[in-house]
Amino acid sequence: MGLANKTIVFVAGLGCIGKDTCKALVKRNVKNLIILDRLDKPEIIDEIKKVNPKTNVTYQSYDVMAPVSESCKTLAKIFAKYKKVDVLVNGAGILDDHAIEKTIAINFTGLVNTTTAIMPFWDIRNGGPGGSLCNIGSVTGFNAIYQVPVYSASKAAVVSFTQSLAKLSKITGVKAYTVNPGITATSLVQSFNSWLDVEPCVAQKLLEHPTQTTEQCAESFAKAIERDENGALWKMDLGTLEPIKWDIYWDSHI
Ligand SMILES: NC(=O)c1ccc[n+]([C@@H]2O[C@H](COP(=O)([O-])OP(=O)(O)OC[C@H]3O[C@@H](n4cnc5c(N)ncnc54)[C@H](O)[C@@H]3O)[C@@H](O)[C@H]2O)c1
Numbered sequence: 546m547g548l549a550n551k552t553i554v555f556v557a558g559l560g561c562i563g564k565d566t567c568k569a570l571v572k573r574n575v576k577n578l579i580i581l582d583r584l585d586k587p588e589i590i591d592e593i594k595k596v597n598p599k600t601n602v603t604y605q606s607y608d609v610m611a612p613v614s615e616s617c618k619t620l621a622k623i624f625a626k627y628k629k630v631d632v633l634v635n636g637a638g639i640l641d642d643h644a645i646e647k648t649i650a651i652n653f654t655g656l657v658n659t660t661t662a663i664m665p666f667w668d669i670r671n672g673g674p675g676g677s678l679c680n681i682g683s684v685t686g687f688n689a690i691y692q693v694p695v696y697s698a699s700k701a702a703v704v705s706f707t708q709s710l711a712k713l714s715k716i717t718g719v720k721a722y723t724v725n726p727g728i729t730a731t732s733l734v735q736s737f738n739s740w741l742d743v744e745p746c747v748a749q750k751l752l753e754h755p756t757q758t759t760e761q762c763a764e765s766f767a768k769a770i771e772r773d774e775n776g777a778l779w780k781m782d783l784g785t786l787e788p789i790k791w792d793i794y795w796d797s798h799i
């Protein structure tokens with residue numbers, strides 16, 4: 546999908562990966578970039594705008610832990626103003642295995658609720674135009690960092706949920722795929738809690754291994770959005786963009 550003249554809603558577009566991905570997207574002449582985030586950082590909005598003044602970049606405060614009804618209201622206002630949204634990126638995430646409920650609420654439930662909220666506007670069964678859902682999972686959603694089992698499981702849930710939505714695309718007309726960064730040098734990974742403090746030095750140990758920059762991750766991220774492949778499992782690690790083939794161990798046959 547060429548991104549010129551497209552409208553993209555980016556939840557968590559002001560985070561470390563988010564902001565550099567937003568810059569990569571506006572470089573591709575996106576028409577409207579609507580950034581929803583709990584963070585309110587006008588200076589980052591200005592940075593993104595400077596990359597391409599022709600893109601209409603706007604910001605709205607948004608908490609993925611809000612009730613679905615609130616998410617529906619936010620999206621209804623967006624569709625009323627822009628008429629069409631081509632891509633929704635769900636990128637909110639925290640990494641703190643001491644905050645079990647909050648991790649699941651933000652990393653998974655919030656993503657599910659935001660997705661559920663946009664469906665009525667996209668669903669072809671309602672006469673909608675369809676759309677593309679890009680969910681940020683993680684390599685830990687494929688194989689866990691076992692010292693952060695709650696975070697890893699929340700990302701595995703994102704991967705699983707999104708694969709189901711991709712299979713439902715034939716019914717809903719909505720494409721779905723995940724982008725799964727490897728370890729990317731952001732504030733998220735500099736220091737974080739392990740579950741029950743099983744490994745107090747988990748961050749230090751992890752960061753002894755190679756990481757990618759946010760710019761590398763962002764370029765892969767924007768390419769994955771351009772590819773717009775329903776059901777794709779994109780691994781974005783060490784500056785590369787690689788499609789992952791998911792092995793089938795059981796099939797429902799329905
Ligand atoms: N950095 C990595 O190595 C890495 C690897 C794989 C996946 N990820 C995922 O990429 C995403 C971005 O991570 P990052 O490294 O840029 O960290 P970050 O902390 O800079 O970004 C997290 C983003 O999520 C937003 N957010 C958190 N809670 C929210 C809420 N309740 N409502 C709305 N927004 C909320 C933050 O405001 C921020 O924009 C996360 O989902 C993370 O799990 C990161």
Ligand SMILES: CCCCCCO
Pocket residue numbers: 640682683684685690693700726727728729734747748751
């Ligand atoms: C060190 C844990 C890395 C967290 C980001 C991977 O999703």
